[in-house]
Amino acid sequence: MRGLAAMASAGGTELGLGRREAKWVSRIVGVPLEDVITSMEASKPICQKASVCLPLKIRSSTGELKLYLKKGNSLHLDAKRRQRTGKSMASEYEFYTKALPSLGGVGSRLLQPLALGAYLQHSQSSSLNKTFRETQAWAEECGIEGELLLLLEDARYAASPRLLAQVAASPGGMSAGAADAAVRWLAGFHEAFRASEDLGDLDVWGQGGYWSYAKRVEILPPGEGTNRKLAFDRTHPKIEMEWNDLLDRLGDSAPGLRGLAVHGVPFPRALRESASSLSRMLARACLPGHPSRTLIHGDFKAANVFVSGNEGGGSSLATAVDYQWVGFGLGAVDLVYFLTTSLEESALEEMDSLMQVYFEAVGGDLRGFHFQADLALADYTRYLVADMWTKVSPESMEASRLEPNVGMHKRSLKCLEAVAERCTKSLESLYVSSFPLGYDWTYKPQRPLKVLGGDASTLQVRREFARLFSVLTQLAVMAGAKVAEIAEAKGDDIDVANKSEDGSTWDPQTLADVETERMIVSVLSKLFPDVCLVGEEGIVPDGSEGDEKFEKEVEDACRELSYSADCNIAPWEVQLPSSVDSESISLKDVTIWIDPLDGTKEFLQGNKNGVTTLIGCCIRGTPWFGVIHVPFSSTGRTVFGGPGLGGNYDFDKSGVMAVARPLPPPRPSQGVAKRIATTRSNPSKELEEALAKLGPIETLKVGGAGSKVLMVLDGAADAYIFPFGNATKRWDTAAGEALLLGAGGALVKASDGSSYSYEATVDPWNTEGLVATIHELGLVSSSFGWPQLGKQ
16 A cells, blocks of 8 residues: 555545445445546545545435545554554544444434444454444455545535535634534533443543643653663653743743743643643543543544534534544543634633533533643643644744644744643642542542642642652652562572561561662652651661662662652642641651562462562551552552542553553442452461351452452452451551552451551551451441441
């Protein structure tokens, strides 16, 4: 196959309509082949990097058919772009063949051009309706060689007899009236798909839009000719660098941009500081069950919108085309993208009223809507600064002034300034807001937690906790790498000691335990000297004078962690417990419980998948943030979160915190027999008798407290239970309890359902057993005879 430069003559015709494609069209519309071949309109085909749209007018027995044939081909692109373009083609195919038909009667009220036929190379058509199964098969019979064919109704005639049209290139951008029609259509589109229950197997983009962080992030793996231990996110430094370069190119033409600040923080630094949190928060809205999740267009701009006039005093109508970036997300993502790319200069003052038009059409909570719009606007501006405005200048704006497919923020300085100024206001709102803990949960947490409302007075302490949470997450990854490094170097010859106080039990301690905790404690004591550290191995900072290799390891780790500590978690994402006085809270209220190698017995027995590194951060005795890293898994998984972030996330060794996946709470088990994870190394008759009180169960004997908590978080177990004391200690459970609280669950005493305290001065033994669960506290409470559920 040839590239798009040659697609206009594909199949041997000057007009770009190959004979095989014409044969396919003729079969769909039921007209002779020659009538299709001569049906091309005089207007030029619409060409993009990997597709071309051919306008067709076909005479049939029922009248003239006005259609578009969209052809896709990515073979001329490089491997990375080809993969992304292939997904875009598949998403658009899914939209027309599955998403639109799923709406049924609702779809008939949505002004949307339909597909008469569709073909996607290598598609499995068994799940399609009869029409699209046939057109897929016909394309294969016709020997179609391209990757995508869509035969679409012409959007210009979607509201016949009224004619729709795209906005003219001059003066550029949509008027307020045309934008009003587009926004009303967009609200109807989002509401239609928010109500649809038949989107479970839809193979579109998991997160709609082409500018999402995960699609644009540049990650350097660990090493790469340096001594870096962690993957490096190149997006963060680009934000400040590219913003400063933009100001230099604009010179004196945009003096107002130079003084932009967010609560005293320079605008580019605040945007850099927020970028990762924006990415994670928007990714949460893509999960099934999020109350605001819908299907979004993903490229809803003036160039893809057709609007009618208001002839006869009637309302303007609108529709949209081009669904290559369709996927899940917040409707606000489409809305702010449209408003920032598509309004003419005179309509910029109407942006707030257009947002109100959208909100009134979709309804809901106004505070939540503004929160979502602030997230979406700041995230899109992050993309503009780091990627889209990198060559913008007064000269480039003049050259693009009449380019309808270029966003207005690249064609008009006034529009660019408006976007930057509105982003500043959005960040200001986010920095003093506090999203409700579990704002996207669809069930009631078993132990609701209250958090402090956001305000400017808590910004500094939130920033300190944001740095701490970031360092703890990445330090756990470093620690896991050290465990694996020692294990590989020592093999079966690793040093082992018994740290049991009286020697009556086997409580192994390896070189990996000691050296890894030593590294963790040394790094944290340097970066956060005010926090209290309690580790399983009892290591205390000793300065390590004379051990030059270790000193350098600690210095390098501190340097690497400090560099990214202020851009992995934004202060506004941090939630603080409402029981704490916001004016007096500080890092002195923090105790960090450390288990560098949880599952040492598993480690020595060769069951390394049961090994985890655990770091739990507790504020005045309450677990508030936790990290579980799995150093020997094939992916190098890291789970982090808790009440301190309002939820949990995970990423692998090739990823970074900005693109960590939201970890949704698992659904309640539907089986009769509950799956109970319990100890593998401490079996007993008493344990079996205690678990039998729960009724029908499936017992899962697993090593390592961290591994068992992960099973509960992942939905592989309904609960983790050990009903007796002296099997786990606080460093085994602090991280896990924080993560369970972040998922709406709990980790409590098996004796009465009350909570353990994690103050540094407590006896570390969990002497009254434990129950860890997200959904089954009620079952355990009634089975074990607790005096009251959720006693604190």
